[in-house]
């Protein structure tokens with residue numbers, strides 16, 4: 486009995502200390518907004534926002550390049566080359582090779598690199614909504630980007646040959662990046678609890694964007 490009283494008074498004391506600590510923290514951070522976007526969420530959300538500019542009916546990809554000072558130095562999404570009008574080029578896979586979008590579309594990673602606003606992007610990070618293909622992996626390496634954070638792997642086509650082709654491209658990217666650890670590669674991880682929802686809505690509904698990561 487005595488022992489129980491002793492341990493319960495200890496528990497009360499611990500609770501009092503915790504309450505005081507909580508109060509102090511509350512006072513100190515009373516002006517600070519508790520929930521906010523973490524850096525990683527911010528950059529990945531911008532990549533997703535950028536992807537919404539894409540005209541591709543199937544795959545919309547966005548990329549965001551960030552330097553060591555956490556400044557955004559390049560943004561891109563998958564689209565037709567400059568001055569090649571969207572309406573004059575195919576957005577599907579078509580019946581003939583010529584009608585296949587893959588011959589023309591510039592991937593988000595390529596656009597983010599060529600859109601860069603600082604001459605040298607060596608040592609930068611790239612946030613991209615989809616795992617980079619082998620062609621983009623080469624561009625990323627050549628630009629000197631040292632880390633790629635991707636949101637997800639591409640969906641596999643139902644067609645066996647096409648699925649194999651895609652798998653080979655993924656393997657080639659991994660092989661190049663992992664070779665002497667040229668480019669660090671990691672999947673995006675949500676560090677906040679629950680789902681992150683990034684929402685912008687103006688009062689007059691002229692601009693509405695909602696992104697769930």
Ligand SMILES: [Zn+2]
Pocket residue numbers: 592593594617618619620621622
């Ligand atoms: Zn690519």
